[in-house]
Amino acid sequence: MSERNFYNIEGRVLSTPNKAVDPETKAAEETMVANFMRELAAAGKDSIPGELFKTDGEKLMIRHFNEDIKAEALAAGVTNLRPPVPIKKIHFALPGGYQKQFPDSKEKIKGHHALFSDAIFIKKNKEIPPLSIAHITLHEMIHAFSATRYDFDSQGRVYAVKGGYNSTLIKNNSAKSAKMTEELDDSGAEIKDLFLGFNEGVTDLMAKEILEKHQAELSQDLNLNIGPGDLANLEFHNYCPWVDWIVEKVAKNNQEDKAVVWNKFKAGMLNGTIMHLRDIEKTLGPNSLRLVANIGLSKEDNLAFKELMKNYDQNK
Numbered sequence: 246m247s248e249r250n251f252y253n254i255e256g257r258v259l260s261t262p263n264k265a266v267d268p269e270t271k272a273a274e275e276t277m278v279a280n281f282m283r284e285l286a287a288a289g290k291d292s293i294p295g296e297l298f299k300t301d302g303e304k305l306m307i308r309h310f311n312e313d314i315k316a317e318a319l320a321a322g323v324t325n326l327r328p329p330v331p332i333k334k335i336h337f338a339l340p341g342g343y344q345k346q347f348p349d350s351k352e353k354i355k356g357h358h359a360l361f362s363d364a365i366f367i368k369k370n371k372e373i374p375p376l377s378i379a380h381i382t383l384h385e386m387i388h389a390f391s392a393t394r395y396d397f398d399s400q401g402r403v404y405a406v407k408g409g410y411n412s413t414l415i416k417n418n419s420a421k422s423a424k425m426t427e428e429l430d431d432s433g434a435e436i437k438d439l440f441l442g443f444n445e446g447v448t449d450l451m452a453k454e455i456l457e458k459h460q461a462e463l464s465q466d467l468n469l470n471i472g473p474g475d476l477a478n479l480e481f482h483n484y485c486p487w488v489d490w491i492v493e494k495v496a497k498n499n500q501e502d503k504a505v506v507w508n509k510f511k512a513g514m515l516n517g518t519i520m521h522l523r524d525i526e527k528t529l530g531p532n533s534l535r536l537v538a539n540i541g542l543s544k545e546d547n548l549a550f551k552e553l554m555k556n557y558d559q560n561k
């Protein structure tokens with residue numbers, strides 16, 4: 246597994262099996278990788294059913310979110326951040342149109358970033374508060390900035406993808422499997438997924454941090470009057486407090502500032518470094534990293550992690 250060819254293109258990592266490295270094979274591989282990147286760049290630009298024009302305010306908001314995410318990344322020590330998603334790949338659409346485009350998507354899903362088109366899709370109508378739409382847009386934009394990796398098998402098919410901390414094994418390379426990399430919830434995934442809930446928690450905590458820091462800017466962009474109460478009313482991901490709990494415990498155990506640990510967690514999501522995850526195991530005990538990796542996969546997995554938190558707190 247470790248003997249692979251790695252290609253680093255525009256902040257995305259592609260890997261191929263490194264069997265024969267004769268020039269012919271190598272050339273074929275490079276063509277395959279280049280084609281994949283070209284298709285990825287071209288994908289996700291078309292409008293979907295129910296697509297809405299972006300308002301000037303929304304365009305400004307997206308521009309500011311790009312800057313805000315870049316600033317956070319830099320502050321966390323990330324120097325090799327991916328380029329932002331082109332604005333053409335960010336789609337606002339009526340919920341009915343979204344549902345038509347993504348029929349397998351659950352109704353409660355508010356938006357997603359698709360790894361196989363590198364595009365973002367957000368539900369929007371008059372009933373959904375603008376602040377909530379802004380939050381989901383920011384959340385998906387953070388996903389799009391996160392470290393991405395595509396692993397190819399010997400037939401040139403992608404069998405594993407990684408977005409931020411979340412890695413997904415694809416069984417049969419069908420479009421349906423590819424969809425599984427989109428937003429999932431407690432009901433669990435059919436295919437092997439790791440660090441799904443953890444990745445969601447880190448992503449949404451980062452979104453929360455940016456919204457709190459830049460609420461005045463966002464108010465201006467969208468011509469809203471956003472107060473702290475409005476932000477408190479937003480629905481952040483269920484796993485945010487869990488990630489926050491982990492950050493706190495690791496900081497205590499490492500005798501580090503919580504902000505230092507939080508920066509490492511953010512940086513890892515954005516640049517793909519995972520060495521610091523060992524600190525979780527060191528802090529929470531043997532086998533705990535596996536429980537963290539399984540957060541969000543099933544009710545049982547979530548219960549197991551809740552039990553770990555309870556036990557840890559009781560024994561300290």
Ligand SMILES: [Zn+2]
Binds near residue numbers: 384388428445448
């Ligand atoms: Zn998400």
